[in-house]
Amino acid sequence: MTVNTVDTKPCEYCSGVGYFQLLLGGSETCSSCEGTGQQMKDEN
Numbered sequence: 001m002t003v004n005t006v007d008t009k010p011c012e013y014c015s016g017v018g019y020f021q022l023l024l025g026g027s028e029t030c031s032s033c034e035g036t037g038q039q040m041k042d043e044n
C-alpha cells in the first residue's frame, strides 16, 4: 500500500523529533519546526 506522504522533510535541526535534548536534563522545543519535527515548506 502506498502512503500518501506529505511533501515535508524531517527537521534538520532536531532530526525530526521536534525538540532538543538538553545536556542538563529536560528538553527544549525546536524553534525551527516549532515542535512538529518537520520542516516547513517555507522557502524562506
Ligand SMILES: [Zn+2]
Binding pocket: 011, 012, 013, 014, 015, 016, 017, 018, 019, 030, 031, 032, 033, 034, 035, 037, 038
Ligand atoms: Zn525541529
